[in-house]
Amino acid sequence: MGQLIAANDLVKAFPASRRMADVLRGHRPVLRAVNGVSLAVGAGQALGIVGESGCGKTTTARLLLRLEEPTSGSVVFEGQDVTALRGAALLPFRSRVQLVFQNPFDALNPRFTIRRSLTEPLRNFGLPAQERHARILEAMARVRLDPPEAYLDRHPHELSGGQLQRVVLARALVTHPRAIIADEPVSMLDVSVRAGVLNVLRRARDELQLAAIYISHDLALIRYVCEEVAVMYLGRIVESGPTAEVIASAAHPYTRALVAAVPVPRVDQDRGDLPIRGGLPDQLNQPSGCAFRDRCPLAFARCTEEAPPLRAIAPGRHAACHLA
Amino acid sequence: MDALLSVRDLAVHYRTAAGPVRAVDGASFDVPARSIVGLVGESGCGKSTLGRALMGVMPRSASIAAGSAVFEGRDLVTLSAAERRKLLWRRMAFVPQTAMNALDPVQRLGAQMMEVLVERGGLSRPEAGTRAAELFALVGLDSGRLRDWPHQFSGGMRQRASIALALALNPALLIADEPVTALDVIVQRQILDVMRELQARLGLAMILVTHDVAVVAYACDRVVVMYAGRVVESGPVRAVLEAPLHPYTMGLMNAFPDLERAGGELVPIEGAPPSLLNPPSGCRFAARCPFAVARCAEDPALVEQAPDHHVACWRAAEAPALRPLASEAATWAS
Ligand SMILES: Nc1ncnc2c1ncn2[C@@H]1O[C@H](COP(=O)(O)OP(=O)(O)O)[C@@H](O)[C@H]1O
Ligand SMILES: Nc1ncnc2c1ncn2[C@@H]1O[C@H](COP(=O)(O)OP(=O)(O)O)[C@@H](O)[C@H]1O
Ligand code: SF4
Ligand code: SF4
Ligand SMILES: [Mg+2]
Ligand SMILES: [Mg+2]
Numbered sequence: 001m002g003q004l005i006a007a008n009d010l011v012k013a014f015p016a017s018r019r020m021a022d023v024l025r026g027h028r029p030v031l032r033a034v035n036g037v038s039l040a041v042g043a044g045q046a047l048g049i050v051g052e053s054g055c056g057k058t059t060t061a062r063l064l065l066r067l068e069e070p071t072s073g074s075v076v077f078e079g080q081d082v083t084a085l086r087g088a089a090l091l092p093f094r095s096r097v098q099l100v101f102q103n104p105f106d107a108l109n110p111r112f113t114i115r116r117s118l119t120e121p122l123r124n125f126g127l128p129a130q131e132r133h134a135r136i137l138e139a140m141a142r143v144r145l146d147p148p149e150a151y152l153d154r155h156p157h158e159l160s161g162g163q164l165q166r167v168v169l170a171r172a173l174v175t176h177p178r179a180i181i182a183d184e185p186v187s188m189l190d191v192s193v194r195a196g197v198l199n200v201l202r203r204a205r206d207e208l209q210l211a212a213i214y215i216s217h218d219l220a221l222i223r224y225v226c227e228e229v230a231v232m233y234l235g236r237i238v239e240s241g242p243t244a245e246v247i248a249s250a251a252h253p254y255t256r257a258l259v260a261a262v263p264v265p266r267v268d269q270d271r272g273d274l275p276i277r278g279g280l281p282d283q284l285n286q287p288s289g290c291a292f293r294d295r296c297p298l299a300f301a302r303c304t305e306e307a308p309p310l311r312a313i314a315p316g317r318h319a320a321c322h323l324a
Numbered sequence: 325m326d327a328l329l330s331v332r333d334l335a336v337h338y339r340t341a342a343g344p345v346r347a348v349d350g351a352s353f354d355v356p357a358r359s360i361v362g363l364v365g366e367s368g369c370g371k372s373t374l375g376r377a378l379m380g381v382m383p384r385s386a387s388i389a390a391g392s393a394v395f396e397g398r399d400l401v402t403l404s405a406a407e408r409r410k411l412l413w414r415r416m417a418f419v420p421q422t423a424m425n426a427l428d429p430v431q432r433l434g435a436q437m438m439e440v441l442v443e444r445g446g447l448s449r450p451e452a453g454t455r456a457a458e459l460f461a462l463v464g465l466d467s468g469r470l471r472d473w474p475h476q477f478s479g480g481m482r483q484r485a486s487i488a489l490a491l492a493l494n495p496a497l498l499i500a501d502e503p504v505t506a507l508d509v510i511v512q513r514q515i516l517d518v519m520r521e522l523q524a525r526l527g528l529a530m531i532l533v534t535h536d537v538a539v540v541a542y543a544c545d546r547v548v549v550m551y552a553g554r555v556v557e558s559g560p561v562r563a564v565l566e567a568p569l570h571p572y573t574m575g576l577m578n579a580f581p582d583l584e585r586a587g588g589e590l591v592p593i594e595g596a597p598p599s600l601l602n603p604p605s606g607c608r609f610a611a612r613c614p615f616a617v618a619r620c621a622e623d624p625a626l627v628e629q630a631p632d633h634h635v636a637c638w639r640a641a642e643a644p645a646l647r648p649l650a651s652e653a654a655t656w657a658s
Contacts, residue, residue: 052508053479160596161367190366190535195579195590217508220581224590247583261509263538265580267562271520271542274513279478 003076004211005097005179006040010063010073012056016284031283033059035235036073041228043178046205046212048222048243050258051232054280057215060232061181064213065099066090078178095121098172100182100201104164104189108156114167115152121175139170142207143200162193166200173204179211180204186221198224219247220262231255234283234291237310239324241317251319253296290321298323327394328497328529329355329378334391334401336370336377346600347373349553350391352626353634355497355546360523360530362540362561364576365550368597371533372421374550375499378531379418380408396496413444417490419483419500421533426486427474433485434470440492459488462525463518480511484518491522501533516543537576541565549573552597552608555626559633569635569643571613574650589653607638614655615639615646 016031034056041047049057062068064075066082074083082093101107108117118136127135140148143166156164165185172180182201186194202225205212216222222229223243230240231254239252250256257276277295281287290308293299302322310320336348348370355361363371376382378393378400393400396415400408412418420426428436434456441452457467463484474482483503490498503519504512520543523530532544540547540561547564549557549572557570568574575593595612598604604611606621613620619638626636639646649655 052510162592162596191537192366192535192576192579192593193596194592195581196592196594198581199589199592217510218581219509220583223583224581257510259583261513262583263509263512263536263542264582265537265541265565265577267541267565269542271517273517274510276510279480279511 003040004043004078005064005213006038006076007060007064008038008074008076010034010037010060010075011071012059012063012068013071029284032235033283034063034070037232037235037237038073039230039237039240041179041211041213043211044206044209045228046202046214046226048219048226048229049213049215049232050217050219050222050229052217052280054283055232056235057232058183061099061183061213061215065097065181066093067099091124095125095175096177097179097181098175098177100169100172100180100185102184102187104161104168105156107168108164108171110156113153113155114159117156117167118152118171118174121171125175135174135176136170139173142173142204143167143170144196145170160193161189162196165189165193165197169197169200169204173208177210179213181213181215183215184217185214187216194221201225217258218262219243219258220264223247231258234280234286236291236320237318238292238321239317239319240310241314245317251313251317251324252292252321253298253323254292255319257295292321326357327354328357328396330392330394331355331378332392332394334374334377334393335389336373336382336386337389338373338383339385339387340601342601344389344601346389346553346603347386348377349600349603351550351553351555352391353548353555353558355529355531357496357529358523358527359545360519360532360543362544362547363531363533363550364535364537364540364547366535366593366597368600369550370553370600371535371550372501375418375501375531375533379416379499380405380412381418413440413490413493413495415495416497416499417493417495419486419490419498419503421501422506426489427482429474432471432473433477437470437489437492440489445493455492459491460485462491462522463488464514478511479507480515483507483511483515487515487518487522491526491528494526495528497529497531499531499533502535503532504539505534505536512539513542519543537565537580549576552603553600554608554636555634556609556637557633557635558626559630563630563633567643568647569629569633569640570609570637571615571639571646571650572609574643574647575612575656578651591651591653591656594656607636614650 012034013030013032016029063070074081122132137148145151145166186197214225226243229243229246230237233254239255250259257274260274275297287294289305290303293303308320308322310318313319313324332352334351338345388401437456438452441447460467465484504515544561547561551572557573578591607624610616610620624636624638626634629635629640
């Protein structure tokens with residue numbers, strides 16, 4: 001299957017000098033928010049990126065969207081390296097790869113009607129008014145905002161969270177993108193309306209054959225919308241593969257902890273300790289060897305000395321653990 | 325059952341230019357001693373308003389319009405403001421919806437803890453220092469971090485710190501508003517474990533406000549389901565979640581993405597809760613309920629349908645037959 005959008009060995013280092021003394025001594029520590037991430041998504045495919053907050057998911061998304069300059073590595077879209085594109089040269093890419101914001105309550109201008117919010121992305125397209133209107137109606141039908149007249153002249157505060165998130169998705173679709181990247185698209189919504197938004201996302205992906213990347217800390221949500229998943233820990237992908245397989249037989253201890261932590265609405269459930277210790281380490285003082293070792297229940301001597309590379313462990317599956 | 329808190333027909337209104345917002349409109353439920361009660365429902369159903377009203381920390385525009393809330397034998401609704409203040413922290417304490425709201429950003433955590441312990445609790449400074457370290461240890465924080473500022477803490481650590489602060493003066497009842505909502509799954513689980521452990525060790529009672537039935541299933545003994553300012557179902561967690569009697573509770577359960585349930589479509593509850601400025605008459609869930617019938621134009625009362633299991637739905641007796649229908653997406657499609 002062709003790759004519509006791909007990341008090759010992306011690295012993003014932020015300056016992280018917290019102490020004036022460091023700066024004066026010319027010592028400039030950097031925080032590698034993304035540290036060698038490669039991934040690829042084809043048309044009609046969906047990839048989930050999962051991990052705790054602080055693992056580098058949003059930075060990965062921003063690099064893919066070209067909202068952030070990578071320190072090294074490249075972004076390839078429809079076979080073209082877009083890493084070097086700047087300014088006006090980026091505009092076609094921007095309309096073809098769209099972001100769905102996390103917080104629908106912030107994503108829309110509160111003073112704009114829904115019609116205006118949906119028209120705005122088409123401003124520089126030079127489309128006749130009639131065509132613009134047709135695009136808006138098409139996008140609204142796609143996200144099941146029905147009938148459109150019931151929404152077009154309203155303002156964001158008149159809509160519920162679930163309706164707003166559909167508007168945000170419709171806005172991403174009016175430019176006829178080839179790829180969408182959704183960063184925690186339902187985390188601000190009530191559980192009861194998440195299902196509706198996830199169903200709409202999945203149908204849009206199928207009907208338009210979009211390449212989709214969804215970011216979440218919850219594997220159960222990823223499972224519903226993504227056939228493939230990449231697990232991130234401290235800026236690196238530590239496991240990847242078909243979502244169902246990764247959940248059923250996780251190879252990396254971190255993935256196993258994420259699986260065990262998935263909330264389930266059942267009364268009888270395992271309430272044992274999670275197979276993980278504490279929280280994320282200080283990003284500037286990561287452990288030697290395997291970055292996960294201070295939280296890993298299986299760590300052994302070799303993990304201190306040697307960083308496990310991400311390697312193939314089965315057809316379509318990769319993991320970065322000495323024991324995988 | 326020995327109830328620590330007994331809420332009856334409680335109504336809390338906000339005054340607005342457009343008229344009263346009936347945010348809580350006749351809520352009744354019990355919180356037994358030493359139990360964790362989940363207060364669950366979608367955004368806008370009145371959960372935070374109810375929690376704040378019980379705590380006596382409401383905005384000026386809010387007032388208790390009716391009902392009673394008997395806590396340790398005294399009706400909170402009729403207590404004077406001064407008596408109310410005496411209960412706060414000492415007998416009942418609050419963890420507000422965003423952990424950052426509980427903590428003062430320009431004060432070190434230790435100083436905030438000392439303020440509560442010395443000024444409200446009357447402890448000496450050395451006593452308070454020891455107690456502060458104890459409290460941090462209780463919620464799994466290193467006491468060395470009492471010197472830190474709130475911004476140096478991660479979301480999960482801030483939530484632990486605000487729980488420690490709420491526990492400072494040994495309250496009998498803790499009300500925590502969405503304590504894990506903004507946190508990722510691993511931290512969520514760790515915080516819920518802390519709360520369960522505290523409940524067991526200290527014999528506390530808690531009201532845990534959440535929109536997430538998985539949080540209720542994991543951490544609570546009892547559950548109160550709220551919809552549009554009313555309690556629509558309540559009882560022991562097992563009875564309510566395993567055999568829900570109200571269609572809204574069935575909907576909340578079925579909308580949940582389940583790791584173990586095979587693919588297929590999720591089952592959303594279409595629509596949103598009504599505005600509480602002019603709540604609809606009759607059953608407030610009727611506009612979204614797939615099982616509504618003519619009778620639902622009248623208001624169903626909260627009744628004890630089975631021992632200790634209350635529900636407000638005309639068709640509660642048919643629940644066993646409705647449950648399989650409620651698990652199909654087609655049933656809810658508008
Ligand atoms: N603009 C920035 N400057 C400095 N550090 C940043 C910046 N953006 C993100 N970071 C840091 O990079 C790490 C990864 O952040 P992020 O990509 O937001 O992770 P996630 O989305 O998984 O929570 C975090 O430690 C964060 O503090
Ligand atoms: N200060 C206020 N003034 C007027 N209405 C309010 C105020 N705070 C909340 N409300 C309304 O009261 C209802 C219940 O809100 P809230 O208690 O916050 O619900 P929940 O915590 O379940 O999301 C909502 O309809 C909300 O819009
Ligand atoms: S390499 Fe070692 S420390 Fe790292 S995940 Fe595997 S067992 Fe754990
Ligand atoms: S009373 Fe009627 S409308 Fe209300 S929940 Fe029961 S069946 Fe549905
Ligand atoms: Mg993020
Ligand atoms: Mg609330």
